[in-house]
Amino acid sequence: MENTYTLSIFTEDKIGLLNRVTIIFTRRHINIESITASESEVKGIYRYTIVVTVSQEQVEKLVGQIEKQVEVLKAFYHINNDILSREMALYKVSADALKENELFTRIVNENHAKILSISPEFIVIEKTGDEREIKHLFNDLEKFGMLEFVRSGRVAITKPMKTLNTFLKEVENNSKTTVKHFNK
Amino acid sequence: MKKHNKYQTEVTGAEAVILSLLDAQVTDVFGYPGGAIMPVYDALYDYMDQLNHYLVRHEQGATHAAQGYSRVSGKPGVVFATSGPGATNLITGIADAQIDSTPLVCITGQVHSHLLGTDAFQETDVVGISMPVTKWNIQVTKAEDIAPAIAKAFYIATSGRPGPVLVDITKDAQFGKTKYVYEKCESIRSYFPCPKVNEEEVSKAAELINNAQRPYILCGHGVLLSGAEKQLLDLAEKANIPVASTLLGLGAFPPTHELYVGYLGMHGNYGPNLLTNECDVLIAIGMRFDDRVTGNVSKYAKQAKVVHFEIDPSEVNKIIHADVAVLGDAKEALELLLPKVKAQKHAQWLQKFTECAKVEFEKVVKNAVNPATEKLRMAEVIHQFHQLSEGNAIVVTDVGQHQMITSRYYKFNHPNHNVTSGGLGTMGFGLPAAVGAKVAQPNKEVVAVLGDGGFQMTIQELGTIMQSDIPVKILVLNNNFLGMVRQWQQLFFDRRYSFTEMKNPNFVAIANCYNIKGKKVTERKDLKEALKEMYESKEAYLLEVVVENEENVFPMITTGASVSEIILE
Numbered sequence: 001m002e003n004t005y006t007l008s009i010f011t012e013d014k015i016g017l018l019n020r021v022t023i024i025f026t027r028r029h030i031n032i033e034s035i036t037a038s039e040s041e042v043k044g045i046y047r048y049t050i051v052v053t054v055s056q057e058q059v060e061k062l063v064g065q066i067e068k069q070v071e072v073l074k075a076f077y078h079i080n081n082d083i084l085s086r087e088m089a090l091y092k093v094s095a096d097a098l099k100e101n102e103l104f105t106r107i108v109n110e111n112h113a114k115i116l117s118i119s120p121e122f123i124v125i126e127k128t129g130d131e132r133e134i135k136h137l138f139n140d141l142e143k144f145g146m147l148e149f150v151r152s153g154r155v156a157i158t159k160p161m162k163t164l165n166t167f168l169k170e171v172e173n174n175s176k177t178t179v180k181h182f183n184k
Numbered sequence: 185m186k187k188h189n190k191y192q193t194e195v196t197g198a199e200a201v202i203l204s205l206l207d208a209q210v211t212d213v214f215g216y217p218g219g220a221i222m223p224v225y226d227a228l229y230d231y232m233d234q235l236n237h238y239l240v241r242h243e244q245g246a247t248h249a250a251q252g253y254s255r256v257s258g259k260p261g262v263v264f265a266t267s268g269p270g271a272t273n274l275i276t277g278i279a280d281a282q283i284d285s286t287p288l289v290c291i292t293g294q295v296h297s298h299l300l301g302t303d304a305f306q307e308t309d310v311v312g313i314s315m316p317v318t319k320w321n322i323q324v325t326k327a328e329d330i331a332p333a334i335a336k337a338f339y340i341a342t343s344g345r346p347g348p349v350l351v352d353i354t355k356d357a358q359f360g361k362t363k364y365v366y367e368k369c370e371s372i373r374s375y376f377p378c379p380k381v382n383e384e385e386v387s388k389a390a391e392l393i394n395n396a397q398r399p400y401i402l403c404g405h406g407v408l409l410s411g412a413e414k415q416l417l418d419l420a421e422k423a424n425i426p427v428a429s430t431l432l433g434l435g436a437f438p439p440t441h442e443l444y445v446g447y448l449g450m451h452g453n454y455g456p457n458l459l460t461n462e463c464d465v466l467i468a469i470g471m472r473f474d475d476r477v478t479g480n481v482s483k484y485a486k487q488a489k490v491v492h493f494e495i496d497p498s499e500v501n502k503i504i505h506a507d508v509a510v511l512g513d514a515k516e517a518l519e520l521l522l523p524k525v526k527a528q529k530h531a532q533w534l535q536k537f538t539e540c541a542k543v544e545f546e547k548v549v550k551n552a553v554n555p556a557t558e559k560l561r562m563a564e565v566i567h568q569f570h571q572l573s574e575g576n577a578i579v580v581t582d583v584g585q586h587q588m589i590t591s592r593y594y595k596f597n598h599p600n601h602n603v604t605s606g607g608l609g610t611m612g613f614g615l616p617a618a619v620g621a622k623v624a625q626p627n628k629e630v631v632a633v634l635g636d637g638g639f640q641m642t643i644q645e646l647g648t649i650m651q652s653d654i655p656v657k658i659l660v661l662n663n664n665f666l667g668m669v670r671q672w673q674q675l676f677f678d679r680r681y682s683f684t685e686m687k688n689p690n691f692v693a694i695a696n697c698y699n700i701k702g703k704k705v706t707e708r709k710d711l712k713e714a715l716k717e718m719y720e721s722k723e724a725y726l727l728e729v730v731v732e733n734e735e736n737v738f739p740m741i742t743t744g745a746s747v748s749e750i751i752l753e
């Protein structure tokens with residue numbers, strides 16, 4: 001059975017690593033639904049958040065292949081219940097919306113969105129929420145004429161997890177296993 | 185000639201490449217020059233007495249030679265190539281090394297860093313292209329980053345599950361000046377090459393093995409990579425467990441031992457395949473359940489508990505569910521396992537293998553090694569070659585029927601004497617890999633067993649043999665067909681031989697043109713003497729044996745069939 005999984009991948013800072021990671025998905029014909037990458041709370045360590053819809057077995061294998069990459073420190077996967085996640089969206093609608101100011105303002109308020117900018121031609125609205133909420137606002141605003149719409153990838157914080165720093169201490173000890181390769 | 189003086193202030197990046205290789209204990213390099221790597225070749229000119237460079241005839245040949253070198257010596261193979269086409273020519277060999285866990289360090293030249301991304305002459309994104317087939321790769325654009333990158337490259341290539349790495353160095357980095365400091369790399373924060381063996385898992389494994397009625401060991405390449413041959417033997421003997429080998433594991437267990445039951449896979453032995461579905465505990469050591477071994481996975485060893493000894497965590501549960509997984513180095517794990525395993529006898533179970541071997545002998549082996557046909561057959565050639573060399577030669581094969589026949593009929597007495605392209609099945613592997621193997625083991629006899637098709641994929645490496653005077657023996661089994669494909673056409677495509685017949689050149693004459701002696705044999709009566717002449721020749725030698733055109737390799741597990749549906753004819 002397929003499910004939506006959010007992968008949190010902690011990596012070193014290396015050119016091309018994101019490519020190495022995405023190849024793992026492409027090769028298995030798995031579509032990445034969203035992806036974000038940024039520096040984590042620890043300087044020099046990056047965090048990729050990737051959302052996919054796959055089976056439990058597939059996600060386990062994906063994580064195994066991802067962790068195999070030399071510069072990946074650790075990869076986790078989570079079901080939606082284990083995380084707090086948000087996406088952000090920007091909506092650009094025609095300034096004509098102000099002609100129906102009351103309705104427009106109500107929609108923005110009821111959706112807990114925010115007006116980012118108003119100009120003579122258009123209005124930009126910002127909304128943070130989950131996918132469903134973002135879609136909901138999209139539907140509501142569409143009647144004013146949607147000029148542009150952009151949505152970020154998912155960012156997620158996991159509920160139960162070791163702090164990255166304790167994890168780093170552990171891996172520093174682990175990675176010091178001695179090299180062994182047959183030599184006769 | 186040149187000695188690097190530690191107090192010397194600065195060297196070029198190119199010289200840093202050479203010095204780093206020397207510091208990494210490299211003695212041999214296979215390569216081909218070109219514009220973007222010329223500074224490295226120029227630096228090499230001063231170190232020719234310390235670093236042997238073999239000029240191949242195609243960069244693919246360099247990678248396969250480096251693979252052959254590594255597989256028989258345990259050392260990483262090192263390759264030089266230029267940018268663009270030089271670099272892209274490496275890809276097949278790198279992919280082969282990746283899937284067969286062979287450590288390679290490939291060093292490619294790259295265009296000037298200011299030209300990157302401009303479609304400059306001979307610019308290809310080799311880091312991008314090689315990403316899916318390397319264990320790790322990196323582009324270096326500064327001279328001072330060269331030594332650390334190379335140190336890291338060797339560490340990654342040779343540690344844990346070995347694999348190929350690529351270091352792409354821009355021309356300006358090669359020309360740049362730097363202080364040379366080589367620090368051996370011994371750990372990387374984010375890299376855990378070898379999991380520590382978990383004793384609890386070992387105990388669980390021991391319990392399963394101790395309670396088994398019909399335990400069965402499958403040994404793979406991992407046993408050789410770990411150097412665990414002795415531990416495997418001790419385990420098998422103590423608990424009286426039959427041992428079968430994967431293609432790449434051949435030689436890890438003595439073939440004449442009473443517990444050795446044979447070779448696994450599509451064209452493997454009868455009993456080892458069939459009885460996979462009758463054992464109660466399957467003990468997989470350093471193998472990854474390739475589809476050529478498992479046949480139909482949904483009908484593979486369903487009745488058995490599976491114990492998997494594996495260094496690469498991503499291999500566990502990838503294909504076959506493991507009831508107990510012991511992660512880590514095989515040798516270390518087996519050493520911990522041994523005292524926990526009880527001495528047992530499994531006479532009845534072993535008897536089953538013996539019975540299967542009898543059936544296989546009657547139905548397949550007897551006729552294959554001693555055929556009534558007028559024309560020679562591949563199996564009798566390999567069988568005679570085995571007897572002549574007493575199983576002591578390093579045998580390098582190409583890909584096809586001759587490869588399967590060699591794996592079936594050559595009994596490797598020693599570990600790391602079987603060199604073949606397993607996971608990728610790369611035609612053209614054989615000849616250059618034999619060159620590399622001979623360079624690594626000059627005192628051993630190295631024989632390349634090739635098909636007429638695969639030989640012609642890298643036939644140009646005869647030039648390398650000639651130029652560097654490498655006494656490799658070449659045994660071409662010529663059936664004038666792309667035999668393995670023809671066999672499939674016969675069995676599954678109604679004998680529609682679409683483009684598998686070969687019109688071949690005079691192989692002996694070609695060898696002669698490269699100053700290599702040769703002979704062609706077509707008659708049974710001449711075979712023995714000709715094999716002897718080839719084997720005993722002090723120089724490179726090519727023996728072409730003309731064999732039956734339409735011989736098939738059996739047994740066979742056809743696509744989609746289960747191991748228990750293995751057919752004998």
Ligand SMILES: Cc1ncc(C[n+]2csc(CCOP(=O)(O)OP(=O)(O)O)c2C)c(N)n1
Nearest residue numbers: 584585586609611635636637638666667668
């Ligand atoms: C590079 C490459 N191309 C194609 C194949 C597909 N293939 C597998 S075996 C084979 C036939 C090999 O013929 P030959 O070298 O004459 O050996 P034989 O099977 O006759 O012993 C082919 C074409 C391959 N394995 N590798």
